[in-house]
Amino acid sequence: MSDQAEIWARLARLTPARIGLGRAGSGQTTRSVLGFGLAHAQARDAVHTPMDADAVRAGIEALGLTVRAAASRAEDRATYLRRPDLGRSLAPESRDALAAAAGEPCDLALVVADGLSARAIHENAVPVLEAFRPHAEKAGWRLAPVVVAGQARVALGDAVGEALRARAVAVLIGERPGLSSPDSLGIYLTFGPRPGRSDAERNCISNVRAAGLAPDAAAFKLAWLIGQALSRGLTGVHLKDESDRALEAPDLPAALVQG
Amino acid sequence: MAYRHVVGPRTWAFADLATLMAKATPPRSGDRLAGIAAESAEESWAARWCLAEVTLKEILARPLIPYEADAVTRLILDTHDAAGFAEIGHLTVGDFREFLLTASPETLARIAPAVTPEMAAAVSKIMRNQDLILVARKCRVVTKFRNTIGLPGTLAVRLQPNHPTDDPAGITAAVLDGLSYGCGDAVIGINPASDSVQALGDLLHLLDALIQRHAIPTQACVLTHVTTTLEAMERGLPVDLVFQSIAGTEAANASFGVTLDLLKEAHEAMLSLKRGSLGDNGMYFETGQGSCLSADAHHGIDQQTLEARAYAVARPFRPLLVNTVVGFIGPEYLYDGKEIIRAGLEDHFCGKLMGVPLGVDVCYTNHAEADQDDMDTLLTLLGAAGCTYIMGVPGADDVMLNYQSTAFHDSLYLREVLGLKRAPEFEAWLHAIGLTDGAGTLLTGAENRLLADAPGLAA
Numbered sequence: 129m130s131d132q133a134e135i136w137a138r139l140a141r142l143t144p145a146r147i148g149l150g151r152a153g154s155g156q157t158t159r160s161v162l163g164f165g166l167a168h169a170q171a172r173d174a175v176h177t178p179m180d181a182d183a184v185r186a187g188i189e190a191l192g193l194t195v196r197a198a199a200s201r202a203e204d205r206a207t208y209l210r211r212p213d214l215g216r217s218l219a220p221e222s223r224d225a226l227a228a229a230a231g232e233p234c235d236l237a238l239v240v241a242d243g244l245s246a247r248a249i250h251e252n253a254v255p256v257l258e259a260f261r262p263h264a265e266k267a268g269w270r271l272a273p274v275v276v277a278g279q280a281r282v283a284l285g286d287a288v289g290e291a292l293r294a295r296a297v298a299v300l301i302g303e304r305p306g307l308s309s310p311d312s313l314g315i316y317l318t319f320g321p322r323p324g325r326s327d328a329e330r331n332c333i334s335n336v337r338a339a340g341l342a343p344d345a346a347a348f349k350l351a352w353l354i355g356q357a358l359s360r361g362l363t364g365v366h367l368k369d370e371s372d373r374a375l376e377a378p379d380l381p382a383a384l385v386q387g
Numbered sequence: 388m389a390y391r392h393v394v395g396p397r398t399w400a401f402a403d404l405a406t407l408m409a410k411a412t413p414p415r416s417g418d419r420l421a422g423i424a425a426e427s428a429e430e431s432w433a434a435r436w437c438l439a440e441v442t443l444k445e446i447l448a449r450p451l452i453p454y455e456a457d458a459v460t461r462l463i464l465d466t467h468d469a470a471g472f473a474e475i476g477h478l479t480v481g482d483f484r485e486f487l488l489t490a491s492p493e494t495l496a497r498i499a500p501a502v503t504p505e506m507a508a509a510v511s512k513i514m515r516n517q518d519l520i521l522v523a524r525k526c527r528v529v530t531k532f533r534n535t536i537g538l539p540g541t542l543a544v545r546l547q548p549n550h551p552t553d554d555p556a557g558i559t560a561a562v563l564d565g566l567s568y569g570c571g572d573a574v575i576g577i578n579p580a581s582d583s584v585q586a587l588g589d590l591l592h593l594l595d596a597l598i599q600r601h602a603i604p605t606q607a608c609v610l611t612h613v614t615t616t617l618e619a620m621e622r623g624l625p626v627d628l629v630f631q632s633i634a635g636t637e638a639a640n641a642s643f644g645v646t647l648d649l650l651k652e653a654h655e656a657m658l659s660l661k662r663g664s665l666g667d668n669g670m671y672f673e674t675g676q677g678s679c680l681s682a683d684a685h686h687g688i689d690q691q692t693l694e695a696r697a698y699a700v701a702r703p704f705r706p707l708l709v710n711t712v713v714g715f716i717g718p719e720y721l722y723d724g725k726e727i728i729r730a731g732l733e734d735h736f737c738g739k740l741m742g743v744p745l746g747v748d749v750c751y752t753n754h755a756e757a758d759q760d761d762m763d764t765l766l767t768l769l770g771a772a773g774c775t776y777i778m779g780v781p782g783a784d785d786v787m788l789n790y791q792s793t794a795f796h797d798s799l800y801l802r803e804v805l806g807l808k809r810a811p812e813f814e815a816w817l818h819a820i821g822l823t824d825g826a827g828t829l830l831t832g833a834e835n836r837l838l839a840d841a842p843g844l845a846a
Contacts, residue, residue: 135841143557146782147564154799171753209718210416244754305753306789
């Protein structure tokens with residue numbers, strides 16, 4: 129048995145899946161039942177913990193970026209979970225405020241949205257923006273103020289981007305938390321944002337978190353995709369993420385990002 | 388034509404059959420999201436009283452989506468068993484419920500081809516959970532590929548060894564884990580992270596080699612789009628089961644990139660490979676309430692009726708396996724444990740009544756109001772209902788799809804509590820390799836011959 133236990137421990141290192149748990153009769157061991165319960169509790173808390181918008185705002189302003197607040201038409205979490213249509217739509221007062229704040233047409237609007245995990249935003253949004261800012265400066269993109277949006281779905285970015293007269297919008301949003309990844313951030317890039325865009329017209333960078341895709345790497349991918357989107361005038365299924373190739377050929381990224 | 392029901396001083400009116408069926412549906416968030424749910428509890432029960440008076444003949448005569456407008460409606464009506472329908476057509480929905488409660492397994496098998504999804508859905512709406520369990524338990528749907536699925540007193544398990552990057556060693560480790568818990572008789576089925584044919588080929592070869600090396604009486608599947616599987620078959624890759632997600636309307640299937648003709652082409656290609664040793668049931672379909680609404684292709688019809696229509700899409704292809712992924716889509720369609728449990732029992736009942744080998748992915752996401760206790764409840768009820776198969780996921784945590792399903796252990800629990808056996812050929816194999824005793828119970832401390840694979844993995 130000890131040989132077998134050793135083999136299972138070795139096999140368990142080959143996958144993040146919960147293998148080699150052992151059993152107590154037909155049931156799971158106490159250790160695995162409690163471990164699962166705790167992980168589920170963390171994922172649940174990630175869904176239901178409200179975003180600390182003030183702290184997020186302060187963190188982004190400390191990077192030297194301007195911030196505007198916005199809200200969707202979903203008034204609370206319970207409504208947000210039942211009515212995805214409301215989470216995709218800007219509250220009228222937010223729409224008016226953003227339209228009033230819009231300046232000249234710009235290249236990119238950045239939206240930080242709670243989505244399904246405020247924890248993902250608290251832990252990852254500022255590091256991603258911090259890593260992204262040098263790319264934007266180097267490329268000379270004109271940025272709209274960063275919008276911090278509550279009870280928001282991905283498509284809320286379409287209305288924000290339109291109101292801010294941006295050529296493209298990037299939404300940093302808390303992803304649906306997995307049992308082993310309650311802190312995962314997703315980034316969705318849409319060229320020509322306006323309400324009615326479909327998910328097939330977006331590019332996605334997912335699993336951005338300390339134990340997944342690191343903020344630096346995510347910012348690099350995002351900058352590569354924005355460069356492509358602005359020069360080719362599209363995002364979505366026809367824009368394949370080949371930033372890995374750019375990473376392997378160190379001379380290439382600057383030229384591509386500026387393209 | 389409007390339907391009416393009088394309750395005391397109040398007359399409830401329902402504009403047409405689709406409205407009546409939507410209002411008669413036990414409450415769920417997806418129908419509210421679509422704006423078609425009953426607006427009060429009394430309206431919902433008035434609708435059920437009214438629906439109970441409608442005859443099956445009338446349901447057949449009033450397609451919810453017109454024949455000309457939808458390929459699924461055409462399939463349902465063109466393949467309807469008119470002769471078998473003579474036995475039940477005169478019944479009202481209310482009488483049909485009582486007919487089903489008293490019917491023998493033979494009667495239920497005889498009428499299955501005459502039951503349209505709309506009839507199955509209608510009667511389910513006036514049935515309590517115990518009715519759904521009792522009738523489904525009497526329905527026998529047996530299918531075969533390399534083993535025999537669906538015999539009375541059995542429960543099969545799909546072994547689901549997903550990995551976030553399709554790593555072959557990680558997937559093999561999870562397969563060995565699942566087999567060691569006696570899981571995998573329904574299928575060893577991987578949801579791949581990549582959708583390239585190259586990646587698909589690697590995984591198909593991996594599973595084929597593993598099944599051959601250990602002479603396992605089961606079948607493999609990589610759950611990718613049917614067009615990719617077709618290409619794999621053309622390239623001569625070892626495809627056992629052909630998988631596709633399907634839905635209950637032509638437009639929703641189109642949003643999945645699927646037509647009935649495409650499914651027919653894939654079915655014929657699968658048959659020509661002749662890889663099943665015991666039978667040729669080689670199709671595997673997944674479904675789930677809410678998919679039509681999510682694709683904006685619901686035609687104002689409630690999500691449970693549309694789900695039953697997906698089983699009509701599956702039925703002509705004589706699938707080995709069909710399962711609803713009941714809590715996967717999220718709380719905007721099924722809000723909490725109560726709604727997920729009800730939907731799981733409805734889906735299983737409707738599928739079985741229509742003669743489809745229904746299994747259930749008993750599952751939920753972290754933003755739904757549900758937990759493992761709810762899943763234990765649904766799992767136990769489905770075991771009592773004679774569910775064809777459930778999922779086996781390491782520790783119930785799918786690390787690729789980010790949702791919670793049932794663990795390998797959960798099938799052991801259900802077998803012990805309800806005395807359910809595996810597919811007989813698989814049960815015999817487990818005994819032959821020394822993992823189980825003669826009664827199918829896992830042996831403690833037995834030498835595990837499957838682990839002969841392990842040193843190669845570590846290298």
